[in-house]
Amino acid sequence: MPQTARPLSKKEIRQENERVILEAAEKVFAEAGFGGATMQLIADLAGLPKANLHYYFPTKEALYREVVQKIFQNWLKAADAFDEAPGPVEGIGAYIDAKMEISRQHPAGSKVWASEVMHRAPVIQDYLETTLVEWTDGRMAVIQRWIDEGKMDPIDPRHLLYMLWATTQHYADFGHQIETLNDGAALSDAQWEAAKATIKSIILAGIGATGRH
Amino acid sequence: MPQTARPLSKKEIRQENERVILEAAEKVFAEAGFGGATMQLIADLAGLPKANLHYYFPTKEALYREVVQKIFQNWLKAADAFDEAPGPVEGIGAYIDAKMEISRQHPAGSKVWASEVMHRAPVIQDYLETTLVEWTDGRMAVIQRWIDEGKMDPIDPRHLLYMLWATTQHYADFGHQIETLNDGAALSDAQWEAAKATIKSIILAGIGATGRH
DNA sequence: TCACATCCTGACCGTATGGTCAAGAAGAGA
DNA sequence: TCTCTTCTTGACCATACGGTCAGGATGTGA
Numbered sequence: 001m002p003q004t005a006r007p008l009s010k011k012e013i014r015q016e017n018e019r020v021i022l023e024a025a026e027k028v029f030a031e032a033g034f035g036g037a038t039m040q041l042i043a044d045l046a047g048l049p050k051a052n053l054h055y056y057f058p059t060k061e062a063l064y065r066e067v068v069q070k071i072f073q074n075w076l077k078a079a080d081a082f083d084e085a086p087g088p089v090e091g092i093g094a095y096i097d098a099k100m101e102i103s104r105q106h107p108a109g110s111k112v113w114a115s116e117v118m119h120r121a122p123v124i125q126d127y128l129e130t131t132l133v134e135w136t137d138g139r140m141a142v143i144q145r146w147i148d149e150g151k152m153d154p155i156d157p158r159h160l161l162y163m164l165w166a167t168t169q170h171y172a173d174f175g176h177q178i179e180t181l182n183d184g185a186a187l188s189d190a191q192w193e194a195a196k197a198t199i200k201s202i203i204l205a206g207i208g209a210t211g212r213h
Numbered sequence: 214m215p216q217t218a219r220p221l222s223k224k225e226i227r228q229e230n231e232r233v234i235l236e237a238a239e240k241v242f243a244e245a246g247f248g249g250a251t252m253q254l255i256a257d258l259a260g261l262p263k264a265n266l267h268y269y270f271p272t273k274e275a276l277y278r279e280v281v282q283k284i285f286q287n288w289l290k291a292a293d294a295f296d297e298a299p300g301p302v303e304g305i306g307a308y309i310d311a312k313m314e315i316s317r318q319h320p321a322g323s324k325v326w327a328s329e330v331m332h333r334a335p336v337i338q339d340y341l342e343t344t345l346v347e348w349t350d351g352r353m354a355v356i357q358r359w360i361d362e363g364k365m366d367p368i369d370p371r372h373l374l375y376m377l378w379a380t381t382q383h384y385a386d387f388g389h390q391i392e393t394l395n396d397g398a399a400l401s402d403a404q405w406e407a408a409k410a411t412i413k414s415i416i417l418a419g420i421g422a423t424g425r426h
Numbered sequence: 427t428c429a430c431a432t433c434c435t436g437a438c439c440g441t442a443t444g445g446t447c448a449a450g451a452a453g454a455g456a
Numbered sequence: 457t458c459t460c461t462t463c464t465t466g467a468c469c470a471t472a473c474g475g476t477c478a479g480g481a482t483g484t485g486a
Binding site for chain 2: 473475477
């Protein structure tokens with residue numbers, strides 16, 4: 001048997017435990033909601049005694065806050081796709097791909113985010129009012145530029161963005177419903193590709209940004 | 214002062230109280246989630262003592278179940294729009310209007326539904342597997358017929374439906390985010406109209422069902 | 427009017443939960 | 457080796473929650 005593991009340094013222990021706890025917490029918060037989640041459940045999933053959780057995160061709220069903030073960072077990162085794109089076909093296409101990939105690989109995070117917003121964002125309202133507003137204004141300006149340059153139809157950029165968010169996140173947040181309608185099975189690689197392709201096709205054609213017709 | 218209220222009959226009392234409780238419960242479940250909602254909160258909002266709630270609904274689960282089932286009925290009803298429509302412009306257009314109207318007037322219901330599905334539908338899984346599957350198959354057939362008749366492009370009907378659900382329900386479920394991005398104000402009549410118009414415009418053009426270009 | 431069924435509700439109970447603590451184990455640094 | 461800091465954890469506590477119940481109030485039907 002290997003047993004090659006040298007004893008972890010204090011710093012490593014802290015890093016590793018915080019990582020494990022945050023990972024477990026994200027799952028439990030996603031599955032049970034903030035109110036339904038219990039520290040005991042998170043502790044069990046993380047493989048640590050409950051008291052140890054309170055050593056690293058003083059309260060349930062503090063742990064939750066940490067989880068939500070991390071998800072928000074991730075959410076914003078998907079926007080890089082938008083920025084250096086020459087036009088909507090590349091920019092919006094890449095954005096859809098990126099957000100669908102997040103929905104597929106981090107559905108728990110998406111659910112926690114959705115839950116937080118649905119409950120009037122008690123924890124990250126300040127982020128919404130600052131970072132998210134700036135981010136949104138920036139992307140709306142990009143879309144408006146594309147419109148002015150004649151690269152797409154004059155669509156209200158705000159509602160276009162909402163549509164992109166809604167559609168892509170739906171595959172994570174309502175993943176259970178989608179699986180049920182797929183005979184109880186998770187979407188296959190091909191089905192994910194079909195979803196991405198259909199979404200891109202409808203939206204890009206819908207804003208007059210491609211020569212599909 | 215009026216004081217015209219004759220004493221309510223037993224039957225009326227029951228009807229009225231059940232209505233008031235269900236209404237309060239929907240709000241509280243939407244705002245706090247199942248786990249975060251308390252019978253005391255619901256009782257306070259309904260203006261009744263907590264013990265009275267347990268007289269009409271034996272357990273918290275039973276009350277929640279009732280709330281969710283009612284919402285599901287409402288959700289399905291919006292589909293009438295689809296059925297007698299001659300083509301996608303009328304059918305999908307009317308469906309978008311109907312679902313946006315629900316999002317505007319019953320956002321709490323939409324949130325409860327979203328929450329239920331996000332948590333793997335512990336209460337209405339059987340409905341998903343029967344009624345929802347049938348409903349979805351039926352609408353997919355309608356869309357396929359429109360495609361076969363050349364009234365729209367050959368789009369995967371399944372993902373088109375998901376897109377419709379996602380986009381319209383987003384305005385309820387993420388209403389708080391949308392308000393925050395609207396300087397903290399609820400959408401005006403004009404803004405709701407703009408939202409509906411933009412969504413219909415993108416989707417109908419996106420499936421090749423209108424001569425907008 | 428009277429007997430009955432339904433409705434109402436304050437007080438109460440068992441449990442589960444978030445959080446605390448004290449005492450010990452274990453790495454760090456000299 | 458010795459001391460200090462960090463980490464670990466079983467036992468414990470106060471509170472809040474879902475749910476119960478007994479006894480009274482109120483409409484109902486004969």
